Amino acid sequence: MKLKLALVQMDTRLGVMSANLEKHLDYIKKAKGADLVIFPELSLTGYILQDLVPTVVSRPTSHDPTFKTLLQASKDTDLLVGFVEEDDRHRYFNSAAYLSKGEVVHIHRKVYLPTYSMFDEGRFWAWGDSVRAFDTRFGRAGVLICEDFWHASNPYLLWMDGADLFYFISVSPSRGLTTDENFDSAAFVEHVGQAYASLFTSFVAQTNRVGYEDGINFWGGASVYDPNGEQIAKGLYHEESLTLAELDLDELERARKRLPLLRDERSALVQRELNRILQQRGRTF
Amino acid sequence: MLTGFIRSEVTRVAFKRVVLGLSGGIDSAVACYLAAEALGPENVLALRLPYKTSSPDSLPHAQLVIDALGIQSKTIDITPMVDPYLDANPDMDKIRRGNVMARERMIIWYDHSVAFNALVLGTSNKTELLLGYTTHYGDNASAINPNGDLYKTQLRQLAKALGVPQVIQDKNPSADLWAGQTTEGELGFTYEEVDSLLYLLVDRRYNPEQCVTSGFKRDFVDTVLERVRRNQFKRMTPLVAKVSNRTVGYDFLYLRDWGT
Numbered sequence: 181m182k183l184k185l186a187l188v189q190m191d192t193r194l195g196v197m198s199a200n201l202e203k204h205l206d207y208i209k210k211a212k213g214a215d216l217v218i219f220p221e222l223s224l225t226g227y228i229l230q231d232l233v234p235t236v237v238s239r240p241t242s243h244d245p246t247f248k249t250l251l252q253a254s255k256d257t258d259l260l261v262g263f264v265e266e267d268d269r270h271r272y273f274n275s276a277a278y279l280s281k282g283e284v285v286h287i288h289r290k291v292y293l294p295t296y297s298m299f300d301e302g303r304f305w306a307w308g309d310s311v312r313a314f315d316t317r318f319g320r321a322g323v324l325i326c327e328d329f330w331h332a333s334n335p336y337l338l339w340m341d342g343a344d345l346f347y348f349i350s351v352s353p354s355r356g357l358t359t360d361e362n363f364d365s366a367a368f369v370e371h372v373g374q375a376y377a378s379l380f381t382s383f384v385a386q387t388n389r390v391g392y393e394d395g396i397n398f399w400g401g402a403s404v405y406d407p408n409g410e411q412i413a414k415g416l417y418h419e420e421s422l423t424l425a426e427l428d429l430d431e432l433e434r435a436r437k438r439l440p441l442l443r444d445e446r447s448a449l450v451q452r453e454l455n456r457i458l459q460q461r462g463r464t465f
Numbered sequence: 466m467l468t469g470f471i472r473s474e475v476t477r478v479a480f481k482r483v484v485l486g487l488s489g490g491i492d493s494a495v496a497c498y499l500a501a502e503a504l505g506p507e508n509v510l511a512l513r514l515p516y517k518t519s520s521p522d523s524l525p526h527a528q529l530v531i532d533a534l535g536i537q538s539k540t541i542d543i544t545p546m547v548d549p550y551l552d553a554n555p556d557m558d559k560i561r562r563g564n565v566m567a568r569e570r571m572i573i574w575y576d577h578s579v580a581f582n583a584l585v586l587g588t589s590n591k592t593e594l595l596l597g598y599t600t601h602y603g604d605n606a607s608a609i610n611p612n613g614d615l616y617k618t619q620l621r622q623l624a625k626a627l628g629v630p631q632v633i634q635d636k637n638p639s640a641d642l643w644a645g646q647t648t649e650g651e652l653g654f655t656y657e658e659v660d661s662l663l664y665l666l667v668d669r670r671y672n673p674e675q676c677v678t679s680g681f682k683r684d685f686v687d688t689v690l691e692r693v694r695r696n697q698f699k700r701m702t703p704l705v706a707k708v709s710n711r712t713v714g715y716d717f718l719y720l721r722d723w724g725t
Contacts, residue, residue, distance in 0.1 A: 234672075235672070297710075297711075297716040298707070298712070298715045298716040353707065354707070354708065355707060355708070355709065355710050355712075356709065356710045357708050357709055363708075364710065394704055395704035395705050395706050395707055395714075395715075396707050396715070397706070397707065
């Protein structure tokens, strides 16, 4: 079976949902023929929202005007979008929604909110509290948002929960000038994407936005890795674009026959040792 | 607390004096009263910087403050500095002309901050800062500002409590950049109206709909909110293009009071 992915690396208007929604619809049109269109983190709102967070909320239901439109668009093509989710008790989450055939299939709330160096997410967002894989019409998948996939435990949990398709969405700032083609931050995201694909013999597709917010640039550079760790698609750096990738899902079988890492993974041992470590150290993290 | 603020932020960086523009209006009068109490009147230099079209009341009103507090003062007519530039650019509208005057005054404050070994004391109030009713790098320029978190309405109350001369308290607010200019005339609403709205929007975090429910007209709420949004740049330092892993303004984070 084949899965046609369209990875969007777009700029957003900060805090202007109507304009961003328009752009989503444009890209969905441009990606006609794709099975799944993946948008970056907070694609409906922009990233450094600070006190704008409560002004750009949506709820992933058909009663919400933004999601009503997106759910309609998901009848032909599956969609993964980034948005600000407000719960009934007025907590705000940096969330991603997977939509398919007019239904909300899965919501992931960002679990790790970077609050160090240039990042201040812990100040503005509530912490997500679960990492779950979910079934799609192309296989079992998992979604992580930016900092979530800098923590190896998250992709591991998704892998154990049955995910063969890893979708990583981010707003990764360009930082760290090097003599290479790109910044430190881009190299890191590409390295870990490739590493997870190799170690979990799974597909990894990541997309990242472009543009600027108050002097901070985002580098784009979507990429897709197959279960052998081979890069099978690469987007442009720094420019708005649509990256298309055709995933041959049969490659999962071939890779795992060659390299049975999943078969041999001793998750019960991991659990036992982790319990021991946490108990001995008296730490809960 | 405000006098403690001035004393602490001036003395910890090894200064003991402040210099400020004294316009004859209520905001700079309040700042003079606070500074004189915080640092002693001999350590406050009030600069009166009239232009030829300035209101004739401005100088004598400023003099009332100088006399009441016993602070140091100096008067410099900015007309001979401003006019050659205005004369060379006869197409300038009143906004540009007003900006030139405000920035000329800023030049003189900062020059005297060196001559008088003093920090520049800002006097912009919270209402002006939020509405952006300031000249960027002009009257909004300062080293420290005791007034910036007080709405105009609150500064009026403070002026009364401090005993600022009644004639200054009773004046119609004006930037005095052209003849007959009044702030409320230019903004299109009174300070009392806008302060009570800003208090809900900013301090109490009401959303626009909740402000309308509380009795404000939708147009007024939208106009004020849009003005606050458009002027955010005046409240911030210039944007630096981030390329490295550690950038001034983003992740090179120390207080100004670092080491003091």
